[in-house]
Amino acid sequence: MGELNFAQLWSPIRLTIELAFITTILLLIFGTPIAWWLARSKARWKEAVATVVAMPLVLPPTVLGFYLLLLLGPNGPGGWIAGLYGARTLAFTFTGLVIGSVIYSMPFVVQPIRNAFEAFGDRPLEVAATLRASPWDAFWSVAVPLARPGFLTGAILGFAHTIGEFGVILMIGGNIPGQTKVLSVAIYDFVETQHWTEAHILAGGMVVFSFAVILATMMLGRRYGQQGR
Amino acid sequence: MSVQASEISTSFAGTLGGFSLDVAFKMPMRGITALFGPSGCGKTTTLRCMAGLQHLPGHFIVGEEVWQDSAKGVFVKTHERPLGYVFQEASLFQHLTVRQNLLYGARRAGDAPTSDALDFDAIVELLGIGHLLERSPVALSGGERQRVAVGRALLSRPRILLMDEPLAALDRMTKEEILPYFERLHESLALPIVYVSHDIGEVARLADTMVLLAKGRVIASGPLTTLQTDPNLPLVAAPDAAVMLEGHVAHVDEDFALTHFTVPGGTLIVPGRQGAPGRERRLRIAASDVSFTLTAATDTTILNCLPARIVSIDGLNSEAQVNIIAALGADGSGARIAARITRKSQTALGLAPGTSVFAQIKSVALVR
Numbered sequence: 001m002g003e004l005n006f007a008q009l010w011s012p013i014r015l016t017i018e019l020a021f022i023t024t025i026l027l028l029i030f031g032t033p034i035a036w037w038l039a040r041s042k043a044r045w046k047e048a049v050a051t052v053v054a055m056p057l058v059l060p061p062t063v064l065g066f067y068l069l070l071l072l073g074p075n076g077p078g079g080w081i082a083g084l085y086g087a088r089t090l091a092f093t094f095t096g097l098v099i100g101s102v103i104y105s106m107p108f109v110v111q112p113i114r115n116a117f118e119a120f121g122d123r124p125l126e127v128a129a130t131l132r133a134s135p136w137d138a139f140w141s142v143a144v145p146l147a148r149p150g151f152l153t154g155a156i157l158g159f160a161h162t163i164g165e166f167g168v169i170l171m172i173g174g175n176i177p178g179q180t181k182v183l184s185v186a187i188y189d190f191v192e193t194q195h196w197t198e199a200h201i202l203a204g205g206m207v208v209f210s211f212a213v214i215l216a217t218m219m220l221g222r223r224y225g226q227q228g229r
Numbered sequence: 230m231s232v233q234a235s236e237i238s239t240s241f242a243g244t245l246g247g248f249s250l251d252v253a254f255k256m257p258m259r260g261i262t263a264l265f266g267p268s269g270c271g272k273t274t275t276l277r278c279m280a281g282l283q284h285l286p287g288h289f290i291v292g293e294e295v296w297q298d299s300a301k302g303v304f305v306k307t308h309e310r311p312l313g314y315v316f317q318e319a320s321l322f323q324h325l326t327v328r329q330n331l332l333y334g335a336r337r338a339g340d341a342p343t344s345d346a347l348d349f350d351a352i353v354e355l356l357g358i359g360h361l362l363e364r365s366p367v368a369l370s371g372g373e374r375q376r377v378a379v380g381r382a383l384l385s386r387p388r389i390l391l392m393d394e395p396l397a398a399l400d401r402m403t404k405e406e407i408l409p410y411f412e413r414l415h416e417s418l419a420l421p422i423v424y425v426s427h428d429i430g431e432v433a434r435l436a437d438t439m440v441l442l443a444k445g446r447v448i449a450s451g452p453l454t455t456l457q458t459d460p461n462l463p464l465v466a467a468p469d470a471a472v473m474l475e476g477h478v479a480h481v482d483e484d485f486a487l488t489h490f491t492v493p494g495g496t497l498i499v500p501g502r503q504g505a506p507g508r509e510r511r512l513r514i515a516a517s518d519v520s521f522t523l524t525a526a527t528d529t530t531i532l533n534c535l536p537a538r539i540v541s542i543d544g545l546n547s548e549a550q551v552n553i554i555a556a557l558g559a560d561g562s563g564a565r566i567a568a569r570i571t572r573k574s575q576t577a578l579g580l581a582p583g584t585s586v587f588a589q590i591k592s593v594a595l596v597r
Contacts, residue, residue: 123320126282129307130314131334131385138308141333145324 009198011178012186013205019094019182020162023101024109027158028151030102031109035150036139038110039117050114054107064104065171072096072172097173097180104168105161109154116150117143149224153217160213164206235292237262237389237421241278243285250274250285254440254450258292261415261422263436263453265429271445272425273317276391279423280314281307291389291421311338313382313390318398319374321366327377328362334385349384355417356380356410372403376410383418390422396431404431411435412597429464433457433473433513434596458554458565460541465552465567470516472566473596478508487532490593494556494563495535497593511597516552518591519568523578525587533590539582540565542575551575555588566590 038050056064069091072078078090078099090096124146128138144151166184173180175189183202190199240253250271256262264272277283279296286299296305313334321330335349353359356376366374375395382390396404408431414422415435426432432439433453440450441462449462457464457472464470474497476490481502488503489496490512497512504510525534538561540554551572557563566588580586 123316124322126307127314127316127320127322128333129282130280130312131381132308132311132337133333134308137337142322142324146322148324 004197009186009201012181012183012202015094015178015181016163016183019097019101020159022098023105023162024155024159026098026102027105027109028155031106031154031158032113032151034106035110035113035154036117036143038114053110056104057107061104061165061167062171065100065168068096068100068103068168068172072099091172092174092176092180094179097169097182100168100172101162101165104165105158108157108161112150112153112157113147114150116147119150120146149220152220156213156217156220160210163209237292237423238288238290239275239279240289241275241285241287243287245274245283245285248274248445250278250445252442252445252447253287254447256421256423256438256440256450258421259419260437261424261435262438262440263432264423264425264440264442265432265436266427266442266448268427269444270442272427272442273393274445275442276393276423276425279389280312280391281305281310282314294388311386311388313379313385313387315375315378315382315390315392315395317394319366319371320378321369321374321381323366325366326362327358327364327366327369330366330377331362331381331384334381338384338386352380352383355413370403371399372407375399375407379410379414383414383420387420390420391425392422393425394427395424396428397426408434429467429469429471433471434511454564458540458567460543460552460554465516465543465554470552470567470569472514472516472564474512474514474564474566476510476512478504478506478510480506492557492564494537494558494561497535497590498532499593499595503595510595513594513596514566514590515592515594516567516569519555519566520570520589520591521553521555521568521574521578521580521586522589523586526589529589531589531591533588533593535588535590537561537563537566537586537588539580539584539586541582542580544572548572553580555586557588559585561585 034053038046070076072090074089078096079088082088082090090099124142125138128142133141164184166188169180169182169185175181175185183206187199187202190202235258237256237258239256242251248271252271252275264275266272274283278285279289281296281304284304287297288299289297295303296310297303322333325333331349353362356379358373358376358380361369361373361377366377369377379395396407399407412435424435436453438451439453439456441448441456449456449459454473456462459465474492476492476497479489479491479496481488486500486502488499488501490499490510492512499512535557536559537555537557540556540561543552549571550569553568553570554565555568556565568588
C-alpha cells in the first residue's frame with residue numbers, strides 16, 4: 001500500500017458533488033410542475049403518470065441503466081442530440097450522467113413535493129383567488145411557501161440519492177476519471193484494486209454524510225410538524 | 230332579464246357533484262342579506278358560485294357589473310372579481326404574519342375605486358386587531374382569526390363581501406365576542422354583505438334581507454321581518470320563532486330607568502337606559518313571550534300592552550298550540566309580531582283574523 005493520492009480521492013468527490021448539485025436543480029425545475037400536476041389534476045390517468053415517475057424506486061438499476069444506455073447511445077435520441085454539437089453519444093459523458101440521475105432520482109423529489117401540495121388542499125388557493133391573486137401569482141405567493149418543507153425534503157433526498165447511485169452510473173457512465181468516475185464507482189474501484197485506505201476514507205465519509213442527511217430530514221420534518229396548525 | 234343598478238341579481242341552475250341547485254333572487258346593494266337554511270340546502274354552493282369558485286349556468290350581476298352571464302358566455306374569473314370572501318374556518322395564510330395577511334389582497338387590489346374609506350388603519354381599528362399585527366396566525370384564537378380574515382377581505386377593496394358561516398366553527402362565547410364587530414361593519418360600511426348561516430340567532434341579529442333556502446331551491450326572499458311573520462313560511466313554526474322590529478329611542482324614563490322605543494304601530498318599553506332619543510336599535514320579540522287579552526289589562530306586571538289586530542291563525546300541526554300573527558296598532562297598520570298560544574285560549578277568547586286585541590309582551594330583547 002503506497003502513499004495516499006489526494007488527487008485520486010478528490011476528483012470523484014468533486015465530480016459527485018457537481019453532479020448532485022446540477023441534478024438537484026434540474027430535479028426541482030422539472031419535478032415541481034410534475035408534482036403540481038399530480039397533486040391538482042383530476043385526470044383519471046394521472047396515477048399512470050405517477051407510476052411511471054415512481055418506477056425507478058423498484059426497477060433494478062441495471063434495467064434502468066440498460067434502457068438509458070440505449071436512449072443515450074449513438075443510435076438513440078441521445079446520440080442524435082450529441083450529433084448536434086459534433087459528438088457521437090451521450091453515454092459515457094457527464095451530460096449523460098446528469099440525464100440518468102435526473103430520471104433515477106425523480107421519484108424522491110416529486111413525491112414529497114406532491115404530498116406537500118396535496119396536504120394544504122384547495123382552500124389556500126381559493127383564498128388567494130378571492131384576494132385577486134392570479135393562479136400564477138398564487139402558486140408563487142402561497143403554494144410554494146406552504147410546500148416549503150416538501151421542497152426541502154425533496155431537494156435533500158434528490159441530492160443524497162444522486163450522490164449514492166451506483167448501478168445506473170456504471171451502466172451509462174462507466175469509469176472515466178474526471179468525467180464519469182463518481183464516488184460510488186471510485187469506492188468500488190478502490191476495493192477491486194485493494195486500496196483499502198482510500199476505500200475506507202470515502203466509504204466512511206459516505207456513512208457520516210448519510211447519517212447527517214437523514215438526521216437533517218427528520219429534524220426538518222419535526223420542526224414543520226410542530227409548526228403546523 | 231332586467232337588473233337595476235341598485236340591486237344584485239343572482240341566478241344559478243345546475244348540478245354539482247349530485248346536488249341539484251336552482252336558485253334565482255335579487256338583493257339590495259345595501260345592508261346584510263342572509264342566505265338562510267338547514268345544512269345541505271345549497272347556501273354555501275350559491276355563495277361559491279357568486280364568487281366564481283364554482284361554475285353553474287346562470288348569471289350574477291352586482292349593480293352594473295356583470296360577473297357571470299352564461300347566456301352571453303360571460304364568466305369573470307374569481308381573481309378578477311372585486312369581492313371579499315370570508316371562509317367558514319380559519320383561512321389565514323400560515324406562512325405570513327397577520328399584517329402580511331391583511332396586505333395580501335390590498336396589494337393586489339391596486340387603486341380600485343371604493344365607496345368607503347377602507348384604509349388600513351380604519352379597518353384595523355374597526356375590527357380591534359391592532360395588537361395582533363406582527364403575530365403569526367397560528368398564535369391567534371379562533372375569533373381573532375376570523376376578524377383578521379374579515380379585515381383582509383375588506384382591505385382588498387371589494388364591491389361586495391361574501392361570508393360563508395364565518396362563526397360556525399366558533400364556540401358560543403367567541404361568537405358573542407365577534408358579533409358586535411360584524412354589527413359595526415354593518416353600521417359603518419355601505420358595502421353589501423351576503424351572509425350564509427344556519428343559525429337564526431345570527432341572522433336575526435345581523436340581516437336586513439333574508440333568502441330562505443331548502444333543498445337547493447329558494448322558498449322565499451325579502452325583508453327579514455316580512456319573512457318572519459309570513460304564516461306560510463317555516464320560520465313562524467320554528468320552536469324559537471321570533472320577530473325583529475326596528476325601533477328608535479323615543480325617551481328614557483329616568484325615574485324607573487326604562488327606555489321607550491317607538492316602533493311602527495306602538496311604543497315598547499325596555500329596561501335600562503338604552504341610548505339617546507332618536508337612536509335606532511333592533512328589538513326582538515319571541516313568539517312564546519306574547520299573549521293576548523281582549524280588554525286592556527290594568528292589573529298586570531307586564532309593561533308592554535299594545536293594541537293590535539289578529540292577522541292570521543295557524544294550527545302548527547299540533548293539537549295544543551296555534552301560531553298567531555298580529556299587527557300592532559288599533560287599526561292593525563303597524564309592525565307584525567308572532568305569538569304562540571294554546572288552542573284552548575284561542576277558543577276561549579274567540580280569536581279569529583280581524584279580532585281586535587291587546588298584545589301583552591312579556592319581554593323585549595335588544596339585539597343590536
